[in-house]
Each structure stands twice: as structure tokens, then as C-alpha cells.
Amino acid sequence: MKIELVQAQKMLEWLKTKLYLDALSDKAKTRAVKRGQVYRCNFGCGIGSEMQKDRPAVIIQNNVGNNRSGNTIVIPITHDTSILPCVANITPQTDIDGNTILDGQANASNMMCISKARLGDYVCSLTNADMRLIDEAIAKTVGLMGYYADLTKKLNDKLEYITRIKDDRNKAQDELAKVRKELGLSEGQSIINKILELKKSIDN
Numbered sequence: 001m002k003i004e005l006v007q008a009q010k011m012l013e014w015l016k017t018k019l020y021l022d023a024l025s026d027k028a029k030t031r032a033v034k035r036g037q038v039y040r041c042n043f044g045c046g047i048g049s050e051m052q053k054d055r056p057a058v059i060i061q062n063n064v065g066n067n068r069s070g071n072t073i074v075i076p077i078t079h080d081t082s083i084l085p086c087v088a089n090i091t092p093q094t095d096i097d098g099n100t101i102l103d104g105q106a107n108a109s110n111m112m113c114i115s116k117a118r119l120g121d122y123v124c125s126l127t128n129a130d131m132r133l134i135d136e137a138i139a140k141t142v143g144l145m146g147y148y149a150d151l152t153k154k155l156n157d158k159l160e161y162i163t164r165i166k167d168d169r170n171k172a173q174d175e176l177a178k179v180r181k182e183l184g185l186s187e188g189q190s191i192i193n194k195i196l197e198l199k200k201s202i203d204n
Contacts, residue, residue: 011045011184014044014045017042017044017057018044020117021042021115021117021118022115022117023071023127024116024117024181025069025116025117027117028115028116028119029069029070029116031116031119032066032067032085033066033072033116033166034063034066034125035058035059035060035061035062035063035066036059036061036126036128037058037059037122037124037125037126037133038056038057038058038059038077038102038122038123038124038130039056039057039059039074039119039121039122039123040054040055040056040057040119040120040123041054041055041056041074041076041114041118041119041120042054042118042120043055043057043112043114043118044075044118049095051108051112052075052109054120055076055078056076056102056104056123056162057074057075057076057077058074058075058077058126059072059073059074059105059118059135060073060074060075060094060111060134060138061073061074063100070115070116071113071114071115071116072113072114072116072119072134073108073113073135074111074112074114075106075108075111075112075138076106076107076109076110076112077090077102077104077106077159078104078105078107079104079105079157080104080107082104082105082107084109085137085141086107086108086109086137086140087105087106087107087108087109087137087138088105088106088108088130088133088134088137089105089133090102090104090105090126090130091105091126091127091129091130093124101123102123106130106134106137108134108140109136109141110136111138111141113124116136116144116156142155143149155166157163165166173186179191181202
């Protein structure tokens with residue numbers, strides 16, 4: 001197996017950076033980050049096609065976990081042109097001068113649990129619409145779409161059942177109102193009392 005010198009040098013540089021970040025990890029635990037925020041993130045040197053280098057990443061971990069843990073879960077944002085289900089397009093964002101500060105795609109297949117020490121500068125926060133697309137990409141990536149499809153079917157079945165019950169109730173109320181009208185019932189007078197009155201008059 002041949003190992004390129006350049007690759008070995010990169011790994012050594014990353015080891016140096018990694019040791020530095022590790023020294024910062026205890027202090028970074030208290031860093032306040034929120035779901036939907038984008039930070040520069042140092043992914044370092046990966047293996048094979050793993051995410052590498054310093055690039056933007058969006059926080060996807062819930063805020064309870066973000067507050068209680070020194071780690072968080074992120075998805076890198078790249079300029080990959082893939083149209084795979086695991087990819088969600090990000091709405092381009094600009095600064096006050098109109099310069100683009102974020103664009104590209106969030107690749108859910110590369111989500112990672114990282115130490116907050118890997119996070120650099122804050123970039124921006126994604127829109128709710130962008131986060132919904134990312135959530136969908138996550139569900140597709142980890143195979144949850146079938147689960148949610150099943151929940152949706154069960155919900156729709158229950159809603160249809162409730163609709164049928166309401167329709168049957170409305171029909172029954174209409175029939176009851178029709179009977180009351182035919183019997184000439186006054187407001188608040190029960191059908192049973194009316195029947196008793198009629199029976200009494202017949203008996204007499």
C-alpha cells in the first residue's frame with residue numbers, strides 16, 4: 001500500500017489541529033447553539049468520501065440536547081449538484097451589502113455528531129421552509145419515510161371515521177327534527193312525553 005507524502009502531511013496537520021480543538025472541548029461545552037443555525041465547521045481529514053475540510057454546517061440537533069451536551073449534530077452544506085433524496089437545497093442568504101454568505105445544499109447523508117469545539121464563526125440561520133426540507137431529507141436518508149407514511153395513513157383513516165360519525169349524527173338530528181315537526185312538539189318538549197300525551201288522549 002502506497003501512502004502519498006502530501007496526504008500524510010495533511011493528516012499530521014489535522015492531528016495538530018485536532019489536539020488543539022480537543023483542548024478547547026471542555027470550554028466549548030457551554031457554547032449556546034440552536035437548531036437551524038449555520039456555523040463554519042472544521043470536519044478535518046476524513047476517510048474515503050467522508051466530509052472533510054472547513055465548511056458551513058447547519059445544526060439539526062434539538063435545543064434541549066444542544067443546551068445539555070458538549071456535542072451537537074450537524075449536516076454539512078456543500079455545492080454538490082446532486083439530486084439525490086438525501087440532499088436539500090438551501091435558500092441563498094446575503095449580508096446587508098448584498099453579498100452571498102450562504103448557498104448550496106445540505107447533504108443529510110453526511111450528518112455527524114461533533115464536539116462544539118469544531119464550530120467556528122456563526123454564519124446565519126436557515127428559514128423554517130429550509131429546515132422542513134432538511135427534515136424530509138433526513139427522514140429519507142435514515143429510512144423513516146415509511147414510518148411517517150404509515151402514521152399519515154392511520155391519521156387519515158381516523159379522520160375519515162370521524163367524518164362518517166359526524167355525517168351519521170347530522171342525519172339523525174335531521175330525522176329527529178323532522179319527527180318533532182310532524183308531531184308538533186314545542187321547544188323543549190320530549191318525544192316520549194308527546195307519545196304519552198297521545199296515548200292518554202286515546203285511552204280517554
